Amino acid sequence: MLALAPMAGVTDRVFRDIARALGADYAVSEMVASKKELWKSAKSSSRHADESEESPRIVQLLGTDPEELSEAAKWQQDKGAQVIDLNMGCPAKKVCDVAAGSALLAYPERVQAIFETVRKSVDLPVTVKIRTGTSPENKNALEIAKLAEACGLSAITIHGRTRADKFNGKAEYDTIREVKSSVSIPVIANGDICTPEDADFVLKYTLCDGIMIGRAAQGNPWLFKQISHYLDTQTLLEKPALSEIETVVMQHLNGLYQLYGEIQGHRIARKHIGWYSQHLTNGTELRKQFNQLSSAQAQLGLVEEFFKP
Template sequence: MELNIGNVKINGNLILGPMAGVTDLPFRILCKEQGADLIYTEMVSAKGIQYNNKNTENLLTVEEKERPVSLQLFGADPHIMSETAKRIEHRNFDILDINMGCPVPKVVNNGEGSALMKEPKLVGEIVHAVSTAIQKPLTVKIRKGFTESTANAVEIAKIAEANGAAAIAVHGRTREQYYSGRADWNIIRAVKEAVRVPVIGNGDIFKPEDAKRLMLETGCDGIMLARGVRGNPWLFAQVREFLNTGKILDKPNVFEAVDMMLRHARLSIQYKGEYIGIREMRKHVAWYTTGYPLAAKLRQHVNEIEDYSQLEELLNQYLNSIKDI
């Protein structure tokens, strides 16, 4: 199923959602190889770009081979957001997205992320300012609402569309839920019925059957995979196969998982250097090994690794320990 966002044609509708500390360049490349059709970056602070924060350059780096890419900005000042959008538009991304869903306190307390769900008028001003400042399509990612009693995703989506948004991504949880409980897919359907632009459904896609059910229950145009792909980039290939043929692909065996971890580590080192790359791999190894035998013991030791050779040795020891099982 094709997905068109503004003038950007996407060859399918499986989307890697933005996750701070997860969807960096190395992981995005792996997800692209496994079949992600559209890739979101980690969210980037508009103020950070404005003030030339040294950490933003890595967040803005996009490789040709991962495109089409949606670069996600966060901020709450219409002027700073529009000026930043103009300043970075020449970069190697295809779609600009505004984060209106991040629940973490340090973002929300600045009036950014999901705090914008409480400010419909400001949402309109931000989307209008940014969409008129750039030529590339602009999208927004929202939640069900800030709280259950103020769930206003439909209102916010209509405002965003009226002010120039080319697509809306909806996470079916409120800010007060964070990532607990169940995602409410009914709100995704309600948004889909309320706007004409494409709607991307997000929340609780952990296996291929979830993706199909999301489409059937909501009519959404795109399927956004996020926490379900941590340590599991294969989920994209599994979802595509299931949607196309109804067949469930086997979970990769432990040897394939170890190969992917080592590949991921090499990419991390290539882009970030060994010191940072290996330390960032520790959490990924914990995610990759979930559900495999004797993985708890491996996870105990992974936080001690400091270079690639130590990671390789640890994983080889792990493989040897499970050969007899």
């Protein structure tokens, strides 16, 4: 099972559709705040469940109050969500400063209350994404995983770093392996899975039910197809042809303009081209020129010109 990780400001509907088309079994939405007054904000408006999206539609909720999260889960269910995922893994300072995201791992009683309340509030599978703990000295992923299992959650995804680690150092998989051997619900491994060989190693080492890809898929959504091929054949798939890369990049850009409007869309497009350019010959020059353009049409024209034989 291959999944696209939820990444704020990255894994919007456009990126999720592309990832699924290129081999991801499922894709999790960007995190949505549980506070009701934020549901209709400009940022949240594009992140809610939408029945036109391919199944399974997974909405990730961020919050600290069990009742708020419960109400948000019910609202997303009514909008078409098919799975509710709880964010207990985000290490961002502004999230942890309000004791949300991975900061919740320091409060197992609060975590249990959230699990129980949200699970009872919806007729949907509820999952959670966590880290290995709050710090290298306090790795309590196993405790949280057992709470998830006892409260009836359907799966748990674990990023192999603590909250304190943020994205520094290397992810470790011993904790994930221990959790997998100790609970009966599915466990998904996440963190530093950047190549097909990485995926193969992590699956074999942890014995997990699947893997979740985050930053490595930025600018390289073909990674899902490459991993799937490697797991099936133990051989590496050839890199995508330039014509295929152009098709996907153009699809991505047009999707962004449609989702956000041309003004915001062309600004958001810059970071995605930055990621795609890292995998392209002369990509640095493309990125520099692209970032100087102030319209969607100019961006599309530059990309078309870049890929001309």
